[in-house]
Amino acid sequence: xxxxxxxxxxxxxxxxxxxxxxxxxxxxxxxxxxxxxxxxxxxxxxxxxxxxxxxxxxxxxxxxxxxxxxxxxxxxxxxxxxxxxxxxxxxxxxxxxxxxxxxxxxxxxxxxxxxxxxxxxxxxxxxxxxxxxxxxxxxxxxxxxxxxxxxxxxxxxxxxxxxxx
Numbered sequence: 001x002x003x004x005x006x007x008x009x010x011x012x013x014x015x016x017x018x019x020x021x022x023x024x025x026x027x028x029x030x031x032x033x034x035x036x037x038x039x040x041x042x043x044x045x046x047x048x049x050x051x052x053x054x055x056x057x058x059x060x061x062x063x064x065x066x067x068x069x070x071x072x073x074x075x076x077x078x079x080x081x082x083x084x085x086x087x088x089x090x091x092x093x094x095x096x097x098x099x100x101x102x103x104x105x106x107x108x109x110x111x112x113x114x115x116x117x118x119x120x121x122x123x124x125x126x127x128x129x130x131x132x133x134x135x136x137x138x139x140x141x142x143x144x145x146x147x148x149x150x151x152x153x154x155x156x157x158x159x160x161x162x163x164x165x
Contacts, residue, residue, distance in 0.1 A: 001083050001124065003046030003069060005149045006161040007038040010091055013159040020076035023086060023161065038158075040149050045142035046164065047124040052109045052139060057123045068097055068146065069162050082165025089160045091153075098154035101147050106140050113139070 006027070008016070016023040027039070042049070046069050047058050054063035058070060071087040079085045089097065113136045115128035128135050153160050 001044060001046075001164050003042040003044070004163050004165060005040045005042065005069075005146065006036070006163075007040075007149060007153045007156070007158045008161055010157070010159055013088060013090070013161070016075055016086075016088075016161070020079045020086075023075060024079065024081065027081065027163075040145060042142045042145055043138075044125045045139050048118065048128070048135070048139045049143050049146060051118055051121075051123045052112050052143065053104075055112065057118075057121050060121070065097075065100065067093070068101065068150070071162070075161065081163040084164060086161050086163040088162075091157045091159050094150060094158065094160050095154045098150040101150050104143075104147075106143075109140060109143060110136060 004027075012026075026036070029036075050056070050058055050061060050066055050069060053065040053068060054061045056063060056066075058066075061070075067089065069087075071089050071093070073088050075086045075088055077085055115132070115135065118128040119126060131138070149160065152158075
């Protein structure tokens with residue numbers, strides 16, 4: 001289960017909300033081998049990143065920073081992009097979350113890293129105790145990627161769509 005963040009214009013977001021098949025077509029375009037430069041894969045780090053931000057896993061979080069990856073605003077409840085529907089944030093919401101994310105340091109994340117608790121509450125994937133510090137480095141690198149995506153989207157006035165495939 002791979003996490004993805006897609007930066008889109010406000011106009012594109014509005015089009016996807018009206019016709020979600022356009023989103024699916026843009027993500028899974030069989031016609032071109034070119035990768036979408038606005039689509040970022042964060043591998044299997046998504047639930048671990050949520051834990052570092054919220055202290056909870058995806059199934060049990062109601063923390064405001066969970067919106068970074070799962071906003072609760074769904075493009076199309078009926079659409080399955082691999083493991084459920086896509087979530088979205090408006091450009092204004094992206095700017096607000098970027099302000100919060102940009103202040104979070106690696107040292108702060110390291111203090112919140114708790115492999116035993118992550119295993120106990122079943123944070124996906126179950127690698128935390130066996131991988132040790134390597135697992136934290138993995139999460140830290142992908143968290144930096146998430147920060148970069150939000151920074152770029154905020155700078156460009158873009159929305160962000162997230163999904164698992």
